Amino acid sequence: MQANETGGYIGKRLLRREDEALLRGRGSYVDDLAEPQNLLHLAFVMSPHAHALIKSIDTSAARSLPGVFAVYTGEDLAPLMKPIHTEILFPGYQAADRNALAYGKVRFVGEQVAVVLAEDRYIAQDAIDLIEVEYEVLPAAVDMEEARKPGAPLVHDHIERNIIFEGKFETPEFEREFAAGEHRIRERFRTGRVAGVPMEPRGCLALPEHSDAIVFHTSTQIQHLVREGLAHHLGRSEASIRVVVPDVGGGFGTKAQLYPEEVVAAALCFKLRRPIKWVQDRREELLTNIHARDHLYDLEVSFSSDGVIRGMQLELLTNAGAYSTYPFGCTLETTGGSRMILGPYRIRNYMYRSFSIATHTNPAGVYRGVAQPSCMMAMEGMLDRIGRYLGIDPAEVRRRNVVQASDMPWTTAVGVRFDTGSYQQCLDKALEAIGYDEFRRAQPRDRLVDGKYRGVGICNMTEFTGMGAPAWRSRGLKRMSGIDSAALRVEATGKVTVSISHAAAGQGHLTTFAQIVADYLGANIEDVRIIEGDTAVSPYGTNTFASRSAVTGGGAVIRASTKVADKIRRIAAHVLEASPQDIVVRDGYAHVAGVTDLRLSFREVAEIAYAMCDVSLPEGEDFGLEASEYYDPPVVTVANAAHVVAVTVDARDGRVTIDRHVVVHDCGRVINPMIVDGQIHGGAAQGIGEALMEEMVYDENGQLLNASLLDYLLPTAMDIPNFEISHIETPTIDGLGGFKGVGEGGLIGALPAVVNAVADALSGIGVNVNRVPMRPAYLRSLIRSAAAEGGAR
Amino acid sequence: MQLNNEHHLEASRAKVWEALNDLETLKASIPGCEQMERIDERTLRAVVKSRVGPVSARFTGTVAFSDIEPMCGYTITFKGEGGMAGFASGNARVDLSDDGDGTLLRYESKAQVGGKLAQIGSRLIDSVASKTASEFFQRFAAVVSQDQAKAD
Numbered sequence: 001m002q003a004n005e006t007g008g009y010i011g012k013r014l015l016r017r018e019d020e021a022l023l024r025g026r027g028s029y030v031d032d033l034a035e036p037q038n039l040l041h042l043a044f045v046m047s048p049h050a051h052a053l054i055k056s057i058d059t060s061a062a063r064s065l066p067g068v069f070a071v072y073t074g075e076d077l078a079p080l081m082k083p084i085h086t087e088i089l090f091p092g093y094q095a096a097d098r099n100a101l102a103y104g105k106v107r108f109v110g111e112q113v114a115v116v117l118a119e120d121r122y123i124a125q126d127a128i129d130l131i132e133v134e135y136e137v138l139p140a141a142v143d144m145e146e147a148r149k150p151g152a153p154l155v156h157d158h159i160e161r162n163i164i165f166e167g168k169f170e171t172p173e174f175e176r177e178f179a180a181g182e183h184r185i186r187e188r189f190r191t192g193r194v195a196g197v198p199m200e201p202r203g204c205l206a207l208p209e210h211s212d213a214i215v216f217h218t219s220t221q222i223q224h225l226v227r228e229g230l231a232h233h234l235g236r237s238e239a240s241i242r243v244v245v246p247d248v249g250g251g252f253g254t255k256a257q258l259y260p261e262e263v264v265a266a267a268l269c270f271k272l273r274r275p276i277k278w279v280q281d282r283r284e285e286l287l288t289n290i291h292a293r294d295h296l297y298d299l300e301v302s303f304s305s306d307g308v309i310r311g312m313q314l315e316l317l318t319n320a321g322a323y324s325t326y327p328f329g330c331t332l333e334t335t336g337g338s339r340m341i342l343g344p345y346r347i348r349n350y351m352y353r354s355f356s357i358a359t360h361t362n363p364a365g366v367y368r369g370v371a372q373p374s375c376m377m378a379m380e381g382m383l384d385r386i387g388r389y390l391g392i393d394p395a396e397v398r399r400r401n402v403v404q405a406s407d408m409p410w411t412t413a414v415g416v417r418f419d420t421g422s423y424q425q426c427l428d429k430a431l432e433a434i435g436y437d438e439f440r441r442a443q444p445r446d447r448l449v450d451g452k453y454r455g456v457g458i459c460n461m462t463e464f465t466g467m468g469a470p471a472w473r474s475r476g477l478k479r480m481s482g483i484d485s486a487a488l489r490v491e492a493t494g495k496v497t498v499s500i501s502h503a504a505a506g507q508g509h510l511t512t513f514a515q516i517v518a519d520y521l522g523a524n525i526e527d528v529r530i531i532e533g534d535t536a537v538s539p540y541g542t543n544t545f546a547s548r549s550a551v552t553g554g555g556a557v558i559r560a561s562t563k564v565a566d567k568i569r570r571i572a573a574h575v576l577e578a579s580p581q582d583i584v585v586r587d588g589y590a591h592v593a594g595v596t597d598l599r600l601s602f603r604e605v606a607e608i609a610y611a612m613c614d615v616s617l618p619e620g621e622d623f624g625l626e627a628s629e630y631y632d633p634p635v636v637t638v639a640n641a642a643h644v645v646a647v648t649v650d651a652r653d654g655r656v657t658i659d660r661h662v663v664v665h666d667c668g669r670v671i672n673p674m675i676v677d678g679q680i681h682g683g684a685a686q687g688i689g690e691a692l693m694e695e696m697v698y699d700e701n702g703q704l705l706n707a708s709l710l711d712y713l714l715p716t717a718m719d720i721p722n723f724e725i726s727h728i729e730t731p732t733i734d735g736l737g738g739f740k741g742v743g744e745g746g747l748i749g750a751l752p753a754v755v756n757a758v759a760d761a762l763s764g765i766g767v768n769v770n771r772v773p774m775r776p777a778y779l780r781s782l783i784r785s786a787a788a789e790g791g792a793r
Numbered sequence: 794m795q796l797n798n799e800h801h802l803e804a805s806r807a808k809v810w811e812a813l814n815d816l817e818t819l820k821a822s823i824p825g826c827e828q829m830e831r832i833d834e835r836t837l838r839a840v841v842k843s844r845v846g847p848v849s850a851r852f853t854g855t856v857a858f859s860d861i862e863p864m865c866g867y868t869i870t871f872k873g874e875g876g877m878a879g880f881a882s883g884n885a886r887v888d889l890s891d892d893g894d895g896t897l898l899r900y901e902s903k904a905q906v907g908g909k910l911a912q913i914g915s916r917l918i919d920s921v922a923s924k925t926a927s928e929f930f931q932r933f934a935a936v937v938s939q940d941q942a943k944a945d
Contacts, residue, residue, distance in 0.1 A: 048908025
């Protein structure tokens with residue numbers, strides 16, 4: 001399916017259609033939606049304990065507060081809903097069901113135990129404070145390593161040693177090849193627990209409609225999966241629930257979940273036939289939106305004296321939190337970390353054991369990059385260590401191990417196919433852009449220049465994008481389809497309406513999908529309008545997460561566009577008395593090749609298709625000018641990039657400054673370079689935050705100690721450098737359109753590159769940096785102890 | 794959270810010990826104490842209003858005395874529920890010794906907070922605790938030295 005001879009909209013830096021309204025403050029988020037008169041405001045009572053029995057709940061004072069409509073406990077609502085159950089058909093996984101409102105027991109601080117419905121949010125909040133819950137506090141398992149020891153408190157009685165998922169893998173020749181390497185290095189890499197922290201917290205507005213239906217406005221990335229999840233857990237048909245996604249102020253995977261609050265709000269709307277509204281505050285957001293990346297990699301490589309890796313083995317622990325989230329469950333970080341760690345490197349002999357550990361902390365989920373930032377940090381950190389060990393430049397170690405053009409298509413040790421890529425080219429281009437060789441030449445042995453340690457770090461990464469149905473089947477995720485779809489119609493006026501199965505949280509879909517349609521349909525882009533995020537009008541699909549829309553939705557849109565373009569060609573050929581092959585469709589007209597004044601407009605073609613004129617359709621042609629197409633993309637479409645970062649670490653206070661950050665990115669065929677750059681900017685900013693400051697801190701009792709943005713540090717403009725981005729385009733050949741996903745790459749590449757740059761800066765004084773976040777206190781203590789050791793020598 | 798300190802009091806060990814076991818003295822010395830009553834010989838029930846940064850709460854809880862060594866010291870175990878604001882619990886070992894004409898009071902205290910207090914108050918909790926402690930000892934010192942003056 002080739003693009004029409006036309007257009008050239010794909011590849012253009014078109015301004016985002018979304019931005020005018022958003023920049024003028026005319027966006028409409030959940031909290032901006034018009035509130036109906038008899039609205040009830042919902043608020044949740046959250047557990048202050050990480051692990052406790054609920055002995056009693058006294059709601060009498062709250063009930064008698066004027067303006068309070070009702071108070072419900074978990075026990076009251078249990079008959080209205082099934083426990084949230086995430087089915088994963090994967091050996092080693094054990095489900096850990098969650099009651100949307102806990103009863104009997106709470107398993108993390110922030111777990112919801114009761115709700116108030118009131119006339120306004122203030123009263124609801126006051127009523128919350130009047131509810132007295134009596135708990136019997138139980139010992140908590142918080143740290144992953146402690147939690148899997150025998151005798152640790154159990155999060156779920158049926159899950160022994162809190163191992164909620166266990167995976168393992170070994171290539172046939174592993175033992176022999178691993179033993180054959182002349183050198184070995186073992187390292188432990190640790191990443192801090194972080195969260196997506198979207199600017200707009202979550203919220204929903206449920207409106208009763210008709211006799212037994214609701215319209216459910218919610219700040220989500222996955223309208224279809226939310227609808228299906230609500231229908232299933234509330235015992236309703238999908239037809240009784242319409243999910244509508246308003247403007248969403250950031251998703252990052254945080255909103256690719258069905259959350260208990262949504263189940264409760266929908267259940268109460270069905271029960272009471274009253275509109276229900278809930279918008280979380282920042283504390284709730286930090287306590288209860290999925291967390292991620294409390295990961296521990298014990299990685300060992302075996303390698304030859306030339307730096308070539310012979311074999312690699314990994315033990316990975318990921319912290320699942322208290323429950324398996326819906327619909328992704330608690331296995332993705334574990335399987336992802338252990339399978340994607342191979343990156344663009346020729347590692348043929350590999351063995352892993354990986355564990356997802358349940359703890360009495362907020363459930364973990366699929367935050368941007370999932371396990372890729374952490375596993376690339378381990379992999380790329382290990383390549384640097386090989387270089388330092390052998391005295392080979394780290395860039396050269398990568399060149400000796402990276403998959404070459406002659407290796408393509410490459411299949412990894414765990415069986416993932418890379419069809420096309422530019423692993424060496426991105427690396428070389430990025431090194432050249434930052435002036436790597438000069439940097440190294442100028443860098444003194446102790447790395448110290450003017451009181452600051454200077455270092456440069458590399459991450460040469462892969463990003464798994466646009467996973468199709470076979471990928472989700474092989475990962476066992478029962479409720480995850482993998483396909484996406486588009487329904488395209490040329491209206492009777494000649495304008496084009498395209499409904500796609502996705503939902504946007506800032507990705508610019510309205511612009512990029514219009515670019516694809518304009519090219520493949522041959523439409524004038526001004527006439528193309530994209531609709532998404534509403535289950536009443538958007539066709540079924542897997543929605544928007546894991547860098548999938550361009551790949552999966554792009555393919556569906558190409559299919560629908562091509563189909564309708566073919567019909568336009570046939571109709572035009574019939575009228576213009578030419579052969580369909582000789583008809584060119586371009587910019588909203590169909591003309592005979594070489595004779596541009598012999599043409600029909602889309603409007604004229606549409607009038608024929610809709611029987612609105614005297615000209616009849618060609619024989620055998622159906623009415624209408626539309627197509628609905630599904631697309632199942634390849635198992636996975638692998639994008640890649642190289643990040644090279646130069647930093648200074650202040651020797652006095654351990655503060656890191658990023659001097660330069662170069663990205664050479666390859667997401668195949670670029671639809672809109674400006675939007676791709678924007679995705680890289682946002683992701684890289686989050687990667688820098690995760691590398692240098694972000695961390696959710698739990699104490700040993702499971703108390704979250706920083707549930708405010710004063711204490712959970714996010715990077716600001718002051719911390720973010722100017723990103724120097726360039727692109728190499730290596731289109732995928734396995735999928736339609738040549739597109740590869742780009743949503744997560746910025747984060748995946750930035751985190752390891754910053755870590756390696758800091759590690760490089762401090763390598764001159766013999767310091768080993770192997771964990772994030774690298775806050776000043778951590779780096780300062782490393783520098784101080786290195787100085788003390790140096791002094792002792 | 795740990796808090797260890799010592800205070801010199803201008804009063805005899807007997808006076809200090811008496812004050813440490815006197816309901817009214819304790820009530821007057823504890824900042825924000827609204828109610829205090831004896832449940833049994835070794836347990837008090839108290840209501841204390843407190844504020845940590847943006848979180849203010851009325852804690853209802855118990856204070857229990859153990860390892861009592863008359864004139865020398867005791868261990869206090871406290872537990873307070875502040876409703877939706879969270880909870881606090883902990884213990885403190887208090888030891889007395891002669892210090893010139895007066896008394897040296899040493900304490901070692903461990904406390905834990907949970908819920909909203911921990912979530913948004915952690916950054917402030919140490920300074921609030923040490924401020925509360927110093928306020929307590931200011932008031933307590935005032936009471937005992939006054940008593941001592943009267944006795945003299």
